[in-house]
Amino acid sequence: MKEINLSVSNILESAKQMQRHIGGKISQRWGEYILEVDNSLAKGCIKYIVFDWGVSLIDFNIVFFEDMILIYGTSEYNPIHFFYCTKGFFEHKFNDEEHYKKVEQFHSTITVGSSKSNHQSFFKKDLDIQxxxxxxxxxxxxxxxxxxSHMLNDKLHNxxxxxxxxxxxxxxGPISLKMADHVNALQNIDNKGITRILQIEGEVYQLLSMHIKMHNTYENSKPLKVSLLKSELKKIRLLAKKIAKNSSxxxxxxxxxxxxxxSQAKLQEGFKFLYARTVSEYIRHARLEEARDLMNNSNLNISQIVYSIGFTSRSYFSKIFKEKYGISPNEFKKQIVVSLDDDLK
Known part of the structure; x- marks a missing residue:
């Protein structure tokens, strides 16, 4: 078992300290530091990025080949950590506690040490961690x-x-597959430069809001009730992705x-739990999103778009499009044309 003490004052120092313990190379682009490792201790990468509003992001996508304990020393740095695990699991405890608490896939955790107690995370060897x-x-x-501050309950405010x-x-926290979608979106950003950083920052703020909202729900004694198994929720999440990819x-x-x-009852319960929509509402939502993308990125006219996404009535499509986006399809299309004309001038 290998222990790594992280008593640092900033993200770059954290990356360098990890590098000293597990090896690898650090590259940098637009304020994003990437530690890539492929040796006897670990394989994968850890990405670090800092924003100017006191927030940093660390993304682990790595396999450790030894049991690993990361010990976060308390210092002036001592941040609040919001964890979300999309693959594998890890375990957490404070240094004066005897037993670790397991944080499983798709679960969130909020932790912070004190001046008298640091905290540590345990990663099991040969386990793919995201x-x-x-x-x-x-x-x-x-x-x-x-x-x-208006988002925080009393405990988080303190x-x-x-x-x-x-x-x-x-x-x-409990299971949340909604967070997984935002983490995936974060990892799949392929823009470069300042556009990439702004998109990452937006997803980070969204994830932070979701962490806070989940804790508020917990504090208000409103547990997220769902009778489905985790395996059933995962299956529903995959179904939703398939529908979004082929909404027509x-x-x-x-x-x-x-x-x-x-069962149909489980499908409806699962879609309402994960997406706050019935199955039919989700299908309609996916079609409208695809229609909007086609208006932005294709030369199809509105009638062609309507039929290509599975609707049979243009008037019905126009009605629900305006209800969702507050603008008619024709007005939306005109705005795109005007924007393109301006760009060409």
Missing amino acids: LNTISIVRKRFLKKRLNI VFVDTQHKNRFAYY KNYTLDEISQNSGL
Whole structure:
């Protein structure tokens, strides 16, 4: 078992400290540091990025070949950590606790050490880990993001304003597959330069909001009730992705139920839990999103788009498009044409 003590004052130092322990090479582009490793200790990469509002992002996509413990020392840096695991699992505890708590795939965790107790994460060897970590340096964050205070319940508010690090805190959240979609979107950003950084920052802020919302739900004693198994929720998430990729198909609830092996009741419960929509509402949403993309990126006219995405009535399409986006398809298309004309001038 290998222990790595991380007592640093910034993200770059954290990357360098990891490199000293597990090897690899660090590259940098547009403020994003990437530690790539392929040796007897580990294989994969860890990405680090810092924003000017006191927030940093660390993305693990790595396999350790030894059991690994990361020990986060308390210092002036001592951030609040928001963890979300999209693959594998890890375990967490404070140094004076005897047992670790397991954080499984698709679960979120919020932790912060105190001036008297650091915290540590355990990673099992030979396990493929994908872990998204958002860290907040409280003093810097509070100077830049006072507008977030209305989102915080009393417990989280006390954590954020504890800039002297007097108290430790840990929250182990329930399953959330919605977060996984945003983490995947974050990892699949392929733009470069400032556009890439802005897109990453937007997804980080969205994920941070979701962490806070989940804790608020927990504090308000409104547990996220769902009778489905985790394997069933994963299956529904895959179904939703297939629908989004091929939204024009003539789906029926009966057919989806037969093909998935899930009852219609479970399908409806799962879609409402994951996407706050019934199955039919989700299909309609996917079609409207595809229609909007086609208007932006193709030369098809509106009638062609309507039929290509599986609708049979242009008037019905226009009605629900305006309900969703607050603008008619014709007006939306005109705005795109005007924008293109301006770009060509």
